[in-house]
Amino acid sequence: MSEAVSAVPAMAEQAPPGRGLRQGSWRRRLLIGVVSLYVAALILAPLGGLFLGTFAEGPAAVLRALTDAQLLGAFGRTLGIAAITVAVHLVFGTAAAWVIVRQRFVGRRLLNSLIDLPFAVSAVVVGYMLLLIFGRNGLLAPLLRSLDLRVAFAMPGLVLATIFVTLPFVARELIPVMEALDAEQEHAAATLGAGGWQTFWLVTLPSLRWGLLYGLTLTFARALGEFGAVLVVGGGIQGRTETATVFVFHALEERQPVAAYAVALVLGLLSLILVTGVNLMRRRKGLA
Amino acid sequence: MIPPSYRARPASAAVPWGAWGLRAAAILYLGALVLVPLAVIVQDGLRQGLAGLWRAISLPIAWHALRLTFWTAAVMACINAVMGTLTSYVLVRYQFPGKRLLEAMVDLPLAIPTLVTGVMLVVLYGPQSPLGGWLESSFGWRVIFAPPGIVLALLFVTFPFVVRTVQPVLEDLDREQEDAAATLGAGAWTIFRRVTLPALSLSILSGALLSFSRAIGEFGAIVIVAGNIPLYSQTAAVYVLGEVESENRLGASAVSIVMLATSLGLVWLVDALHRRLVRR
Amino acid sequence: MNKMLSARLQAAFGLLALVLLCACGGTAEEEVGARLILGAYTTPREAYSELIPIFQSRWESQGGQPVTFEESYLGSGAQSRAIIEGFEADVAALSLQADIERIAEAGLITHDWRAAPYGGMVSTSIVAFAVRSGNPLAIQDWADLARPGVEVLTPNPRTSGGAMWNILGLYGAALRGGVQGVPEGDEAAATEFLKAVLRNLSVMDKSARDSMTTFENGVGDVAITYENEVLVGQQAGQDYELVIPASTILIENPVALVDEYVDQHGVRPAAEAFVEFLFSAEAQEVFARHGLRSPDTGVAASTASLYPPVPDLFTITDQFGGWETATPGFFGDQGIFTQAIIEVQGE
Numbered sequence: 001m002s003e004a005v006s007a008v009p010a011m012a013e014q015a016p017p018g019r020g021l022r023q024g025s026w027r028r029r030l031l032i033g034v035v036s037l038y039v040a041a042l043i044l045a046p047l048g049g050l051f052l053g054t055f056a057e058g059p060a061a062v063l064r065a066l067t068d069a070q071l072l073g074a075f076g077r078t079l080g081i082a083a084i085t086v087a088v089h090l091v092f093g094t095a096a097a098w099v100i101v102r103q104r105f106v107g108r109r110l111l112n113s114l115i116d117l118p119f120a121v122s123a124v125v126v127g128y129m130l131l132l133i134f135g136r137n138g139l140l141a142p143l144l145r146s147l148d149l150r151v152a153f154a155m156p157g158l159v160l161a162t163i164f165v166t167l168p169f170v171a172r173e174l175i176p177v178m179e180a181l182d183a184e185q186e187h188a189a190a191t192l193g194a195g196g197w198q199t200f201w202l203v204t205l206p207s208l209r210w211g212l213l214y215g216l217t218l219t220f221a222r223a224l225g226e227f228g229a230v231l232v233v234g235g236g237i238q239g240r241t242e243t244a245t246v247f248v249f250h251a252l253e254e255r256q257p258v259a260a261y262a263v264a265l266v267l268g269l270l271s272l273i274l275v276t277g278v279n280l281m282r283r284r285k286g287l288a
Numbered sequence: 289m290i291p292p293s294y295r296a297r298p299a300s301a302a303v304p305w306g307a308w309g310l311r312a313a314a315i316l317y318l319g320a321l322v323l324v325p326l327a328v329i330v331q332d333g334l335r336q337g338l339a340g341l342w343r344a345i346s347l348p349i350a351w352h353a354l355r356l357t358f359w360t361a362a363v364m365a366c367i368n369a370v371m372g373t374l375t376s377y378v379l380v381r382y383q384f385p386g387k388r389l390l391e392a393m394v395d396l397p398l399a400i401p402t403l404v405t406g407v408m409l410v411v412l413y414g415p416q417s418p419l420g421g422w423l424e425s426s427f428g429w430r431v432i433f434a435p436p437g438i439v440l441a442l443l444f445v446t447f448p449f450v451v452r453t454v455q456p457v458l459e460d461l462d463r464e465q466e467d468a469a470a471t472l473g474a475g476a477w478t479i480f481r482r483v484t485l486p487a488l489s490l491s492i493l494s495g496a497l498l499s500f501s502r503a504i505g506e507f508g509a510i511v512i513v514a515g516n517i518p519l520y521s522q523t524a525a526v527y528v529l530g531e532v533e534s535e536n537r538l539g540a541s542a543v544s545i546v547m548l549a550t551s552l553g554l555v556w557l558v559d560a561l562h563r564r565l566v567r568r
Numbered sequence: 569m570n571k572m573l574s575a576r577l578q579a580a581f582g583l584l585a586l587v588l589l590c591a592c593g594g595t596a597e598e599e600v601g602a603r604l605i606l607g608a609y610t611t612p613r614e615a616y617s618e619l620i621p622i623f624q625s626r627w628e629s630q631g632g633q634p635v636t637f638e639e640s641y642l643g644s645g646a647q648s649r650a651i652i653e654g655f656e657a658d659v660a661a662l663s664l665q666a667d668i669e670r671i672a673e674a675g676l677i678t679h680d681w682r683a684a685p686y687g688g689m690v691s692t693s694i695v696a697f698a699v700r701s702g703n704p705l706a707i708q709d710w711a712d713l714a715r716p717g718v719e720v721l722t723p724n725p726r727t728s729g730g731a732m733w734n735i736l737g738l739y740g741a742a743l744r745g746g747v748q749g750v751p752e753g754d755e756a757a758a759t760e761f762l763k764a765v766l767r768n769l770s771v772m773d774k775s776a777r778d779s780m781t782t783f784e785n786g787v788g789d790v791a792i793t794y795e796n797e798v799l800v801g802q803q804a805g806q807d808y809e810l811v812i813p814a815s816t817i818l819i820e821n822p823v824a825l826v827d828e829y830v831d832q833h834g835v836r837p838a839a840e841a842f843v844e845f846l847f848s849a850e851a852q853e854v855f856a857r858h859g860l861r862s863p864d865t866g867v868a869a870s871t872a873s874l875y876p877p878v879p880d881l882f883t884i885t886d887q888f889g890g891w892e893t894a895t896p897g898f899f900g901d902q903g904i905f906t907q908a909i910i911e912v913q914g915e
Contacts, residue, residue: 032378042440043396044393047396093317096313099310114318116559117552118322121505122505122528124507124525125525128532129325132325132537135653136674163321167322196306221398221399225402225404235653236646237640238640239640248407253610254777255784255804265404268404272395272399275395276395415786416786511774517770517772517913519912522772530726533645533649535649
């Protein structure tokens with residue numbers, strides 16, 4: 001009886017409703033303090049350091065660095081690779097999610113588990129695997145030679161590497177959404193005479209658009225930041241296979257820290273804006 | 289799972305070739321893109337059989353690289369499990385000024401290219417920086433260019449993992465049991481330990497395992513931060529790079545296989561855990 | 569709603585297509601006059617930025633069509649691999665003979681590149697040390713690198729040609745009696761000395777240039793490196809000092825035409841003229857201005873003030889029988905260096 005009475009003041013102390021826990025405010029402050037310190041030291045401080053490092057020589061130096069021809073080329077390459085990657089996953093990721101959720105066949109489970117694989121592969125290993133296939137002594141080397149095609153140490157290799165590492169995003173976003181989707185509407189459309197493609201385009205796709213957008217945004221952001229795989233499979237050749245991240249790496253080597261930090265900052269900010277932007281949109285729409 | 293209403297219908301009422309075409313596309317996409325490269329590297333690493341693989345990974349430098357990778361990942365996973373849960377708890381249960389900022393910071397590591405992470409950490413905590421220099425001269429702690437730097441970089445990169453697996457579970461947690469324990473006189477810590485934590489254990493575990501799996505393959509941040517001295521601060525991924533560049537294919541493939549097997553195994557384990565979590 | 573979705577998707581696709589076009593345009597090859605592609609290692613970047621315009625005006629004044637250059641600078645080994653894997657460099661200028669030979673073995677260089685002046689070596693340097701301004705730890709020679717408390721930087725031989733030169737320079741000096749406390753010709757003692765220095769290692773970077781950058785970032789007391797890396801750094805305003813040990817190895821940097829790509833591009837006359845130009849006295853003087861010692865005796869004599877003679881200078885061929893023996897002997901699985909580092913770290 002007395003415990004229930006003494007619990008009441010404790011509950012009244014806390015602002016959020018329905019707490020019911022006898023937690024002193026010092027405990028609360030301690031926990032918040034510890035977490036804040038941790039996050040500040042681990043994440044905020046390095047980010048601040050990057051800002052400072054970028055502007056250490058003033059904004060003019062940053063502008064100069066960001067308009068350098070070699071950098072613009074590298075950036076263009078990164079954007080191009082990211083665009084192609086997004087296009088590929090838009091089509092194939094959606095198709096794969098559809099097939100896994102809506103069709104039943106032998107090996108469906110296996111296909112599903114393949115989707116998570118790229119998360120588990122180190123970037124260096126990705127690049128190396130592609131070299132084993134497309135390199136000079138690779139599996140497909142004779143074929144490539146006869147077709148006069150270059151994949152390793154050329155753009156196609158970079159694109160393939162990026163497609164690999166970003167593979168899970170779209171499919172993993174779409175599968176739960178498709179599963180939760182009631183197939184009734186699709187049946188209705190079918191009984192009304194809509195073909196498979198029409199049904200997909202007009203009935204299914206609109207419901208998928210947020211999951212799709214989120215998955216594609218994550219894909220794009222991740223593609224911007226890919227480093228290890230493109231370094232190994234592409235060689236980082238200036239003017240050919242040097243992406244924005246490889247440019248940062250080279251800039252550090254070439255005693256151009258401001259250029260390196262500036263590009264790093266741009267890449268980071270770009271990805272951050274994309275990811276948090278879509279996150280905000282989703283939350284506003286009421287989806288987790 | 290497949291909605292029951294759909295299961296009663298045949299595979300596809302739409303044009304059959306469309307369905308097959310899609311299936312073929314999906315199989316090509318996943319099979320060719322994912323399976324083939326993995327198969328190629330496994331085959332390359334086993335060129336001289338299991339004995340050859342063992343020989344390659346038991347070379348002192350390779351073996352140490354693998355050990356370093358695993359123990360730094362393990363240390364990181366433990367710290368992450370604690371701090372991630374704590375962060376999640378603070379974000380879900382408390383209101384305070386700056387909470388929005390904290391929330392945004394959690395996702396930051398996912399957006400930052402790993403190379404950039406490495407650069408940031410060296411700039412801030414490297415031995416030439418005021419902070420790093422002070423740590424070293426006062427306590428003899430070298431963080432950057434030593435194994436602690438590896439753990440630091442890994443903590444940054446995997447920070448969101450535990451937080452994001454625990455947060456939804458914590459949000460949905462029914463407070464009844466906690467409230468009941470409180471009215472029975474349990475202190476806050478006891479409540480957390482005996483009521484909240486067990487409910488979260490599966491999600492904490494899967495977050496920790498996911499971050500461990502991710503850490504095994506981390507390259508971009510580590511190559512900048514670690515110092516990369518063989519048998520001291522050289523991780524498996526950096527070792528593989530060295531072997532690729534000196535054209536030691538067997539060494540590169542063999543160590544890659546070990547890395548792959550471990551992280552893949554963990555990813556599938558986490559998937560299984562998630563399915564259990566959902567079923568709850 | 570659906571129309572809006574359609575419109576948005578179309579717009580998105582349109583944007584994608586546009587970006588794609590730009591990306592493809594960025595990597596398309598332009599056929600404007602002759603173009604020479606140079607694949608070099610990182611160190612002579614500044615030298616080539618001066619050499620190329622000189623060659624271009626010379627070539628045009630001699631009646632050749634305007635020639636543009638595309639340059640790529642990577643670590644020597646990385647550049648060598650890139651060229652073999654399909655980067656169509658017309659001229660390869662690398663740090664070690666072994667990297668050129670790798671390209672030749674792949675069938676891409678079919679002429680005898682060693683028949684060029686100075687055996688195909690367009691520049692030379694030596695293994696030396698970079699120390700902090702004022703040389704606070706009074707590092708004068710190899711023996712000082714093994715002193716307790718001295719932090720040493722050198723790159724990883726697995727990925728860096730420069731690192732291999734460093735280790736060979738160290739070991740050769742030890743064998744030749746150039747290290748106090750190490751008897752001449754005593755391999756066991758030389759190996760012990762190597763281990764002593766390895767114990768002082770603080771960072772092992774991927775490449776020679778990375779190593780210098782780390783040094784510039786305040787790590788380490790002394791970096792074992794190419795003399796010309798130090799000189800170029802000083803020219804770029806870096807505040808460190810060069811220390812030349814009494815006994816050290818001569819680093820020879822080869823240049824070669826890559827026949828396969830030259831003929832594919834049809835730029836043989838221009839390419840041959842460029843390589844020939846690199847060996848001319850004028851080009852040699854430019855190299856000398858950028859921290860590289862010239863194999864040309866005339867130029868070497870006129871730049872003697874910049875490049876003090878080394879009391880005991882040896883070559884890889886004299887001391888170790890060339891790269892074919894040195895590479896496996898030192899850096900293979902059972903190599904002296906590999907074993908040394910295992911033993912040191914196992915302590």
